[in-house]
Amino acid sequence: MTKVNMLEAKTNLSKLVEAVESGKETEIILARNGKPVARIVPIQREPRRLGLAEGKFGELTLEMAAEWNRENEKMWAEYLARPLFPEEPVQQTSKRRKRA
Numbered sequence: 001m002t003k004v005n006m007l008e009a010k011t012n013l014s015k016l017v018e019a020v021e022s023g024k025e026t027e028i029i030l031a032r033n034g035k036p037v038a039r040i041v042p043i044q045r046e047p048r049r050l051g052l053a054e055g056k057f058g059e060l061t062l063e064m065a066a067e068w069n070r071e072n073e074k075m076w077a078e079y080l081a082r083p084l085f086p087e088e089p090v091q092q093t094s095k096r097r098k099r100a
Contacts, residue, residue, distance in 0.1 A: 002027075004016065004031065006030060016040055020040050
């Protein structure tokens with residue numbers, strides 16, 4: 001626990017916050033005229049939980065994964081089999097408006 005006067009705290013606020021954030025200090029007491037008035041402490045954040053949807057969509061079996069892979073390969077084969085440029089050029093329409 002460190003005690004800091006307001007003038008010093010204003011001058012070194014980013015350093016004080018960094019000390020608390022990094023864990024070097026557990027808390028910093030801010031004082032006005034030598035009397036404690038406020039505290040800088042780290043925010044206790046809950047760790048992020050992974051797998052919140054676990055069990056809600058059923059199990060992925062090896063058969064399901066194999067079927068998905070077959071469908072994916074089939075889709076890509078069809079896509080890659082198409083010609084890069086169409087045989088017949090696409091006719092562009094005029095963007096000009098006709099005068100009445």
